Amino acid sequence: MRLVFAGTPSAAVPTLHRLAADHDIAAVITRPDAPLGRKRVLTPSPVAQAAADLGLPVIKAARLDDEATGAIAALQVELGVIVAYGGLVREPLLSAPAKGWINLHFSLLPRWRGAAPVQRALIAGDAQLGASVFQLVPALDAGDVFATRVVDMPAEATADAVLETLASDGAQLTAEVVQAIADGTAQAVPQHGETTLAPKLTLDDGLLDWTQPLAQVFARFRGVTPEPGAHTTVSGFRVKILEAAPSSDDAALEPGEIIATKSALLVGTGSTPLAVTRVQPAGKGAMTAVDWWRGQRDTDGLRAGA
Known part of the structure; x- marks a missing residue:
């Protein structure tokens, strides 16, 4: 399929690589370069760097405003895929791809909707961690779920190690869902269970x-x-x-x-x-x-x- 991919941190890179191997990535959306280190050198996001290495067009946007929406809509993609981009997708962009947008989220939805699902799950002492691929809707992480994967982690694993594992497993999970959507066999089910929120850490x-x-x-x-x-x-x-x-x-x-x-x-x-x-x-x-x-x-x- 012809896709547009949105993501920013290193946790999104495995999914970009996996999808680029099987599909036509029309463009990659990521956050603008950010100052890093003591010298505050402007540095591309990990996704921007990965896209450049793959030779893919990059759209850098702090938010998906009218300008970004117009640029993405002009690509005429079939599906949007988002992994930790760091911004909201609203209408009319939400409906721009023919098949909408799907989101890889690093939790077992509806538990831990929000920006820091892995971190909040670890702090809460959750026995199970995992990833979900769901249909993006206007409400926060509330769309129907196509697939989930539970991942067993060492009892002493910290958030960075958990994210690395989930990023790898989630890339495969997302690839399977995208292929099912392409084949017309994908089925999503409503979320069920207790909803908890995972706001950004301070x-x-x-x-x-x-x-x-x-x-x-x-x-x-x-x-x-x-x-x-x-x-x-x-x-x-x-x-x-x-x-x-x-x-x-x-x-x-x-x-x-x-x-x-x-x-x-x-x-x-x-x-x-x-x-x-x-x-x-x-x-x-x-x-x-x-x-x-x-x-x-x-x-x-x-x-x-x-």
Whole structure:
């Protein structure tokens, strides 16, 4: 089929590659170049770079306004495919492709509709993660579902690892749905079950509450890693926690209490400790948690969250 593809982050790239191998991609829509790094260099999105590598036309748009709608409508595509573009598709663009738009969403809809489904699912401690391909409608992530896939993940996988897996599995799932639409065999069913929302994460979402049981502390760490990043305060200074895992040491520590071992810092929670192995103090580079701890002038009485 003749398609238009919309996406921005690296999680959308596998689907673009998969569809480009089997279909005619008339154009790729992505967000404009963004300043990255300390020097704030304008950098194309991962999807823009992938499209350039594939030799595909690119439309860069911060939002799908009248100008973008006109450019896309002129392509006369049969189907639109969207994966984490970062903007809303409204009428008349929604109806411009002959077969409408489909969306690959990284959750088991209707659970976790919104911008951060993987992160919110991990924070909530969901036992199952997955991806859904659905018909795009005006309401947020509410369209009928063509297909879903449940993915088993390691119990300690963080959001970036989960997204990488779902991006790969989701690309295959999307390709299957697109082919079924092309063949005229695709069938979509209404969403059913409890609807939950997954709003975009903020910096505050990364703050760890050491009074919670370990399972909840670690679930939040997984959900906010690497972005916006798990963090705590020590002596009033922010410390980002880059690597951590449940400790095999069941030392009886008060919430936020810290003790050092040879390889990690054990931080007390509302139950058993979290083992923190790598950190990034405010204004400094990443380092092992033990090296950072050794660099403190006086560790007596230092606590996480204080």
